[in-house]
Amino acid sequence: MTTSPNYLVNAANFGNLPNILQRKHAKRGYEFTLMVVGESDLGKTTLIKSLFNLPESKKEVPTTQELLNKTLSIESKSVDIEEKGVRLKLTIVDTPGYGDSLNCSDNFEPISQYIDEQFENFYQQENGLNRRQIRDSRVHCCFYCISPLNFGLKPADLEFLKKLQFKVNVILIISKSDCLTTKEAQALKTKILEELKLHKIQVYTPPDCENDDDDEFKEHIKQLKNSMPFAVSSSLEVHDVKGRKVRGREYPWGIIETENPDHSDFVKLRSLLISHMQDMRELTHELHYENYRSRRIMNQGSQFSQSFQSDMNRDNISIQSGSVFEETEKDRILQEKQAELQKMHEMLRKMQEEMNMKQAAYEAKENGHE
Ligand SMILES: Nc1nc2c(ncn2[C@@H]2O[C@H](COP(=O)(O)OP(=O)(O)O)[C@@H](O)[C@H]2O)c(=O)[nH]1
Ligand SMILES: [Mg+2]
Structure with a gap:
């Protein structure tokens, strides 16, 4: 992994992007898509805006009728962030309304569909004529936000995460x-980690450090891993704390500073996001997109195979009433089709094996992180 020694000092801002991103990406710009999922009013918009220093905008309050008719809508917005000549095209995919409907499981389909649509879009471009300028709108990371008031993951979260883990890097x-005391936050983290383990759910974890990574970086990664799942608090308000202007939430007893590591894991989250953007992009391409691609080719294969099978059945019936010449010709066609079917089955078997191996390798890698 490419890291810069002064990365740790300044990990809190995007000024380090140029040090972290590879030169080739730096030139033509970098695309990254982040999806945010979680119930309404959990502070998702506030978190995203404070993470990327985006301007504040008025929150639209839905009417009662809108709330009653509410289905999950998915909104995506792109912003260009430029630091020291490096362009980052960041797309935020927000899922307002998640968890508002009575049946939360209804929410998985549109989200899953959105992720697949981006994979399909990439697949079409990859197989099209203009492969030099592929626009990558695949979802590289998904923040799955949970309420501090639930003690652990709800059954709907578990169901959702079980499926989501194979499509996207989940944080x-x-x-x-x-809303939590230090002890409560730690207990909630422990409970969530136990639940993830019990249900064999893999969320995104930074890869192990290389031997030649410096000690400071190794320590940083260790800290990040030990703090997961991140417990964050954010705000768009700026307050004066002993002459410093800080973002934070003001309470009668004091100010919770967004960027104070003693107050929340906000800085750790931002630092993970910046330092591991490239890793998440690679994992998206090599694991999640590959899974999609293999599934897609397999489906195509089985559709072909079904249509061959029905052709054969049709031909079989007509063979009984044909002339000798027709029968020989049909025998030949039958043999050809059978050979092709066999090839197709062989191809499907190989793909299935490949997919299983990839899945096993990924799980082994993830287990290695524990
Ligand atoms: N206590 C607390 N409130 C927050 C935090 N972040 C946002 N909020 C408040 O929660 C409400 C909903 O925030 P919003 O970002 O619109 O939530 P969203 O619906 O999940 O996008 C607003 O009143 C925010 O000021 C936080 O970290 N702590
Ligand atoms: Mg919002």
Whole structure:
């Protein structure tokens, strides 16, 4: 992994992007898509805006009728962030309304569909004529926000995460961590980690350090791993704390500073996101997109195979009433089709094996992190 020694000093801002991103990406710009999932009012918009220093905008309050008719809508917005000549095209995919409907499981389909649509879009471009300028709108990371008030993951979260883990790099976030005492936050983290383990759910974890990485970086990664799932608190308000202008939430007893590591894991989350953007992009391409691609080719294969099978059945019936010439010709066609079917089955078997191996390798890698 490419890191710069002064990365750790300044990990809190995007000024380090140029040090971290590879030169080739730096030139033509970098695309990264982040999806945020979680119930309404958990502070998702506030978190994203404070993470990327985006301007504040008015929150639209839905009417009662809108709330009653509410289905999950998915909104995506792109912003260009430029630091020291490096362009980052960041797309935020927000899922307002998640968890508002009575049946939360209804929410998985549109989210899963959105992720697949981006994979399909990439697949079409990859197989099209203009492969030099592929626009990558695949979802590289998903923040899955949970309420600080639930003790652990709800059954709907578990169901959702079980499926989501195979499509996207998931980062679990405990929102509004200022509602929890230090002890409560730690207990919630422990409970969530136990549940993830029990249900064999893999969330995104930074890869192990290389032997030649410096000690400071190794320590940084260790700290990040030990703090997961991140418990964050954020705010768009700026307050004066002993002459410093800080973002934070003001309470009668004091100010929770967004960027104070003693107050929340906000800085750790941002630092993970910046330092591991490239890793998440690679994992998206090599694991999640590959899974999609293999599934897609397999489906195509089985559709072909079904249509061959039905052709054969049709031909079989007509053979009984044909002339000798027709029968020989049909025998030949039958043999050809059978050979092709066999090839197709062989291809499907190989793909299935490949997919299983990839899945096993990924799980082994993830287990290695524990
Ligand atoms: N206590 C607390 N409130 C927060 C935090 N972040 C946002 N909020 C408040 O929660 C409400 C909903 O925030 P918003 O970002 O719109 O939530 P969203 O619906 O998940 O996008 C607003 O009143 C925010 O000021 C936080 O970290 N702690
Ligand atoms: Mg919002």
